[in-house]
Amino acid sequence: MTFHKTLITWYLQNKRDLPWRNTTNPYHIWLSEIMLQQTRVAQGTPYFSSFTTNFPTIFDLANADEEQVLKLWQGLGYYSRARNLHKTAQYIAFELNGQFPSNYNDLLKLKGVGEYTAAAIASFSYNEVVPVVDGNVFRVLARYFDIDSDISQAATKKEFTALATELIPDDNPAIFNQAIMEFGALQCTPKSPNCSICVFNNGCLALQNKKVDSLPVKLKKTKIRNRYFNYIIVEDEQHHTLIQKRIQKGIWHNLYEFPLIETEKEENYDFVSKAIIKKLYALNDIISLYEYDHKRVIHKLSHQHLNIKFWKVEIKGKLPNGINQTTLKTFPFPIVLHNFIEGI
Known part of the structure; x- marks a missing residue:
């Protein structure tokens, strides 16, 4: 069985029931992806519910006061995300008539939307064949293929993106992207993953080479x-x-x-x-x-x-x-x- 088929089979059996997975609405997917940057799913989920209740459409968010947006965001941290969210909502509502850009390259032009978020919206909403590459994806690929490149380097991001592009199936990019992120979150965890029950334990090079705990490599230290x-x-x-x-x-x-x-x-x-x-x-x-x-x-x-x-x-x-x-x-x-x- 190929990598993507094994991964998707695992995902369909183990995935969490999360509200933004039951829709292709780009507004909801965009909200969830911005909220989950630097934030755990368990912490972000109530905020997603609160935002979609208070701002059912992007026009509701665009017409809100910034202080109302910041108040609802209170506790999520990284408040520039909320300010960018509000400004981008206003741009989409008033300049694009409420229509989200429908492809990866145009999504990248939105304020606060980087490569990862653009790829997520493009694949989940529009089924565009573009891979997401976040911390979970770095970890899964680094371990499975025993890649010891420093993930804090821009060149490594390109290396992993190229590899993910080779792996992603043309006929099911959305589920593949969801699956590899979920696999990193639930199975191939940062610390003490249970490799004995992993569906990839026969092919994982890091497991074979006893390097699971040392991958991925991140050499850059954050100065506090x-x-x-x-x-x-x-x-x-x-x-x-x-x-x-x-x-x-x-x-x-x-x-x-x-x-x-x-x-x-x-x-x-x-x-x-x-x-x-x-x-x-x-x-x-x-x-x-x-x-x-x-x-x-x-x-x-x-x-x-x-x-x-x-x-x-x-x-x-x-x-x-x-x-x-x-x-x-x-x-x-x-x-x-x-x-x-x-x-x-």
């Missing part, structure tokens, strides 16, 4: 930057507080946060309290200032570790731009701040 955030939770006598929008480029663009003091390293109470008093010089008299010791958190992003402290500042009188707790919870926040708000 440590940042130190001190969030100020101001509360007036009416229990109103202050928030601000992150308008600078970088993490959490266009999300909301409490007033922030970022420092070069972790600072003690004396340093931060002086900085807070200086930052809040225009406000009414401060009644109390203290740290929520039990709320300290290290929030890990792909390239950054955020060392976060929360400081409570109670003041006399009324904040001129203060908002109450009910209104506070309607804004889109990074998940670490959302969790803080829900816990206070």
Whole structure:
């Protein structure tokens, strides 16, 4: 039995019942693929349901406010995906009259759509013979064919794409693409795959050569930057507080946060309290200032570790731009701040 026939047979017997697999609607497939970038299926599925409920068509998404989109996205992370999603929806709805591009090359022109996502939409919606190449595919092919090229290199991406192009059947590209990704997710897992029950264990070169745990090869190391955030939770006598929008480029663009003091390293109470008093010089008299010791958190992003402290500042009188707790919870926040708000 050929590689693709063995793979598809396994898939039809073992595939998960996922909502975006029951449609060829490019809008739903596009939504699912954008959501599943950097996100596990179990985490992304409720968001897919929420988006398709709140925005049944691409016109509904295009006509939504960005803050509404970001609020629904809250917790998925990598928020540039949501902003690009919204802008692309507007482009398709208003410039293309709601019609998705119907081929791989035109899909690539959409904002936020790369080679993998374009291939997924093209094959799943339009049955175009173009392979998807993601982390799962790298792993399956690297192990089965014992390929030790560094997958962090662009040349390796071309190598794997060429190999996948040879393997994909012309008459069933959509199922093949679904199958190889599912096989990597469920069977050929990153750590401790159960090779004894694998349908490819007789032909897998990595298994024969005892290299399963060392493939695929990825030599590039991500450099982690440590940042130190001190969030100020101001509360007036009416229990109103202050928030601000992150308008600078970088993490959490266009999300909301409490007033922030970022420092070069972790600072003690004396340093931060002086900085807070200086930052809040225009406000009414401060009644109390203290740290929520039990709320300290290290929030890990792909390239950054955020060392976060929360400081409570109670003041006399009324904040001129203060908002109450009910209104506070309607804004889109990074998940670490959302969790803080829900816990206070």
